[in-house]
Amino acid sequence: MAVEAAAIHGVAPAATLTIATWNIHGGVGIDGRYSSARIIDVLGELDADIIALQEVASEQAHKSFLVEIERETGYHVAAGPLSQRVGSDFGNAVLSRYAFTSIVRLDLAVRDYEPRGALDVCVHVGAQQLLRVVATHLGLRPGERREQVQRLIAVIESDLPHPTVLMGDVNEWFLWGRPLRWLHTHFREEPAAPRTFPSWRPMFALDRIWVSPVGRLQRLARHASPLARIASDHLPLKAEIVVSR
Numbered sequence: 001m002a003v004e005a006a007a008i009h010g011v012a013p014a015a016t017l018t019i020a021t022w023n024i025h026g027g028v029g030i031d032g033r034y035s036s037a038r039i040i041d042v043l044g045e046l047d048a049d050i051i052a053l054q055e056v057a058s059e060q061a062h063k064s065f066l067v068e069i070e071r072e073t074g075y076h077v078a079a080g081p082l083s084q085r086v087g088s089d090f091g092n093a094v095l096s097r098y099a100f101t102s103i104v105r106l107d108l109a110v111r112d113y114e115p116r117g118a119l120d121v122c123v124h125v126g127a128q129q130l131l132r133v134v135a136t137h138l139g140l141r142p143g144e145r146r147e148q149v150q151r152l153i154a155v156i157e158s159d160l161p162h163p164t165v166l167m168g169d170v171n172e173w174f175l176w177g178r179p180l181r182w183l184h185t186h187f188r189e190e191p192a193a194p195r196t197f198p199s200w201r202p203m204f205a206l207d208r209i210w211v212s213p214v215g216r217l218q219r220l221a222r223h224a225s226p227l228a229r230i231a232s233d234h235l236p237l238k239a240e241i242v243v244s245r
Contacts, residue, residue, distance in 0.1 A: 015244050017125060020046045020223070021167040021207050022236035023054040023137070023197075026090060027065060029231050030200055036065050038231040040072050043095070045225050046236055050123070051075075052135030053093040054169045066093065078121050080105045091117065092168070094135050098123040101130065106155060108148045113139055116148060120155065122162070129244050132159075136168040138179070145172060149179040153186050163216060163243055167209040169234065180208075188214040194222040196235040207237040216242040 022042075028034050043051065056079060057065055070077045075095035094100075104120040118136035125131045134156060138145045149170075156164060166187070172180050175193075184190040193205035202222065211217040219240040228235055 015242065016218075017049040017131070017241055017243050018047065018238065019050045019052075019133075019165060019167065019209065019241055020048040020236050020238040021052040021054070021135070021169070021209060022046075023169040023207065023232060023234035024056065025232040025234065026055050026057045027232075030198075030233055031230060035231070036068050038227060040069065042223075042225070042228050042231050042236065043069070043073055043075075045227065046223055046238060048238060049097045049125075050131075050133055050165075051095040051236075052119075052133070052167045053095065054135075054137040055090040056093045057090060069093075069095065076100055078103045078119055080117070080119065090137075092119050092135050092137055094119050094121050094133060096121070096123050096133075098125055098131075106134075106136075106151075108136065108138070108151060110139060110144045110147050113141065113144050116144075118152060118168070125243050130162045131243055132162050132164040134164065134166045136166070136170070138169070138171045140171055142174070142177065142179075145170070145177070145179045149182050153182060156186070163241075164212045165209065165241065166211075167207075167237075169206055170208050171206055172208075173204060173206070175205075183208075183210055186210075187212050189217070191217055192220050194220065194237060196222050196237055198233050199224075199229045199231075199235045202235060207234060209237060209239050211239075211241050218242065 106118040108116040187210040195202035223236040
């Protein structure tokens with residue numbers, strides 16, 4: 001069942017939030033069928049306050065997809081960057097029950113590899129509480145990921161006054177790879193890493209969530225409903241975070 005729009009608007013300030021990240025594989029499930037309705041139904045199952053999506057199809061591929069998401073769920077939607085290079089049709093999106101106060105689109109492209117990017121957004125989750133969310137999808141090659149993580153950390157460190165979430169598909173297959181070690185060091189903790197890929201038999205923890213300041217990340221788990229296992233080749237990763245104390 002899709003999230004009721006009436007439950008989204010006029011959301012009251014909260015001490016904790018539910019967040020999630022999900023690579024939706026362009027809306028194409030493991031059966032090879034495109035279905036925006038399945039994606040919307042899984043979003044309803046997640047019932048999260050803020051959701052980062054990866055592999056969101058470009059307007060050329062499925063021009064009504066983000067419009068459907070906004071109409072059917074009531075979420076505020078920020079999207080991009082969507083690649084302009086031939087052969088790359090996907091980008092990132094952030095869905096939020098809270099209105100965005102800023103949206104910055106980061107270019108993480110490395111040389112001639114497939115273009116990658118991140119969304120750096122802020123939302124007011126209380127009268128005096130601002131939350132920063134950086135949503136990304138990193139590259140397939142180790143050297144590419146190393147450069148992208150260094151760029152992300154530099155951007156995050158440039159502005160640190162607010163609680164910050166970094167989440168997305170980091171594509172890191174090596175548990176002791178430098179990108180993961182750098183991120184654990186920056187956020188001063190190593191969160192649990194539930195396996196989310198492939199959705200029908202999860203073996204790899206490609207999808208990750210970090211939160212600062214330290215100690216604010218709670219109840220991290222994959223969402224493995226029967227529908228989620230079919231709707232994409234990744235399972236959603238869901239967490240509860242503390243935003244005010």
